[in-house]
Amino acid sequence: MNGVIAMAYGTPATPADLEPYYTHIRRGRPPSSELLAELRERYDAIGGRSPLREITEAQAAGLRAALPGVQVAVGFKHAPPFIEDVARDLAAAGVERLVGLVLAPHYSSMSVGEYAERVGSALGDAPSFAIVRSWATAPGYVEWLAEAVHAALARLGPAAADAEVVFTAHSLPERILATGDPYPDELRATAEAVAGTARLARWRVAWQSAGRTADPWLGPDILDVLPQIAAAGSSGVVVCPAGFVADHLEVLYDLDIEAAGAARELGLPFARTASPNADPRLAATLADAVIPLLAEVGRR
Numbered sequence: 001m002n003g004v005i006a007m008a009y010g011t012p013a014t015p016a017d018l019e020p021y022y023t024h025i026r027r028g029r030p031p032s033s034e035l036l037a038e039l040r041e042r043y044d045a046i047g048g049r050s051p052l053r054e055i056t057e058a059q060a061a062g063l064r065a066a067l068p069g070v071q072v073a074v075g076f077k078h079a080p081p082f083i084e085d086v087a088r089d090l091a092a093a094g095v096e097r098l099v100g101l102v103l104a105p106h107y108s109s110m111s112v113g114e115y116a117e118r119v120g121s122a123l124g125d126a127p128s129f130a131i132v133r134s135w136a137t138a139p140g141y142v143e144w145l146a147e148a149v150h151a152a153l154a155r156l157g158p159a160a161a162d163a164e165v166v167f168t169a170h171s172l173p174e175r176i177l178a179t180g181d182p183y184p185d186e187l188r189a190t191a192e193a194v195a196g197t198a199r200l201a202r203w204r205v206a207w208q209s210a211g212r213t214a215d216p217w218l219g220p221d222i223l224d225v226l227p228q229i230a231a232a233g234s235s236g237v238v239v240c241p242a243g244f245v246a247d248h249l250e251v252l253y254d255l256d257i258e259a260a261g262a263a264r265e266l267g268l269p270f271a272r273t274a275s276p277n278a279d280p281r282l283a284a285t286l287a288d289a290v291i292p293l294l295a296e297v298g299r300r
Contacts, residue, residue: 002294003071003095003127006060006286007083007115008103010076011050011248017079018043024078035212042253052248053079055277059103059246062283067290071095075119083115084122091127098123099293100131101286103245105141105190107134108183110172130293136186137193140285141276145190145242146198148273152238159236159269164202164229167191169243170250171207171217184218190242202234208241208259209250222255226262236269245282247275 012021018040022031031039043049056074064072071093075086090098100119102112116131123129135141153160169187176183188205195203206225210217222239229237239259241251255272263270276282 001071001093001095001097002069003073003090003093003098004063004067004101004290004294005073005075005083005086005090005098005119006056006063006101006103007075007077007119008052008056008246009248010079011052012043012079013049013053015040015043015048021079042249045257046249046252050248050252052246055246055248056103058278059282059286062278062280063101063286063290066280066283066287070290070294077115077118083118087119087122091123096127097294098127098129099290100129101290102132103286104243105134105136105138105245106169106183106186106243107136108172108176108181108186109179110176110181111183130296132289132293134182134186135285135289136190138285138289140281140288142190142193142197144276144279144281144285145194145240145273149194149198149200149238149240152240152271152273155271156236156238156269161235162202162233163236163238163269164204164232164234165195165198165200165238165240166204166206166222166225166229167194167240167242168206168208168222168255169241171210171219171221173211173213174216174218176218187243194240194242209254222259223262226259226266226268230263230266230268234268236271237263238271238273240273241275245276247277251275 012018060072060074073086075083102115191205206220206222207218208222244251260270
């Protein structure tokens with residue numbers, strides 16, 4: 001039997017789950033009351049909870065429809081059902097060939113690489129396992145984003161005439177650069193592909209949602225870029241969070257509230273591209289990434 005484990009970061013199921021979720025992210029260290037209160041305020045601002053769980057399940061359902069006969073299950077990094085538990089359950093159910101699919105397009109050893117390690121450590125030697133390393137420039141994803149950029153520009157109205165498009169992904173600690181991690185290059189490759197397809201004249205790459213640690217994180221941050229765009233005389237800005245494929249806290253708060261508020265203070269018309277969420281075209285793109293690996297692990 002073939003299987004796919006679709007993996008995402010995870011989110012608290014209820015407000016009561018927020019502290020254990022944050023503690024898990026912090027590798028067992030409970031957050032301070034100040035940090036917890038700040039995170040709770042962010043969730044409250046988007047309605048009390050993130051839709052990530054439901055969206056991820058819908059994305060998995062789309063993948064099942066695109067891969068008939070393949071067992072598809074969802075595993076989260078920081079919330080139940082945990083990746084390791086789901087991987088063991090799939091093996092126990094008789095899956096002999098398993099492909100890991102992280103629901104994020106860009107590879108980093110700190111993201112996709114870590115997800116792969118979690119599955120591998122849970123499985124041991126069986127079943128045969130491979131992971132989709134990257135789908136940063138998958139044609140279906142590039143085309144979807146190009147359409148989303150045009151739709152967002154249209155929402156700007158007259159301000160679209162000289163607007164700039166900023167492609168973003170979740171920042172990671174700068175120390176990944178010392179190991180030659182491809183993450184920044186992969187985001188730029190997505191941006192270049194989408195800019196070419198959409199025929200964009202003005203665009204750039206920025207980062208968002210950096211962690212609260214003493215280490216430096218990849219930049220420039222979107223909140224630092226917005227004043228630069230305003231100062232350059234752009235008529236507006238479209239932010240395309242190309243590193244995310246679902247509406248969740250980093251999109252609904254960090255962009256729709258925080259970045260949009262900063263743009264408003266600058267007098268800079270702002271729009272954010274829609275997320276793919278459960279769009280069937282995303283499911284088709286993900287299936288195209290999975291199918292060759294299912295065949296590959298089957299030959300081992």
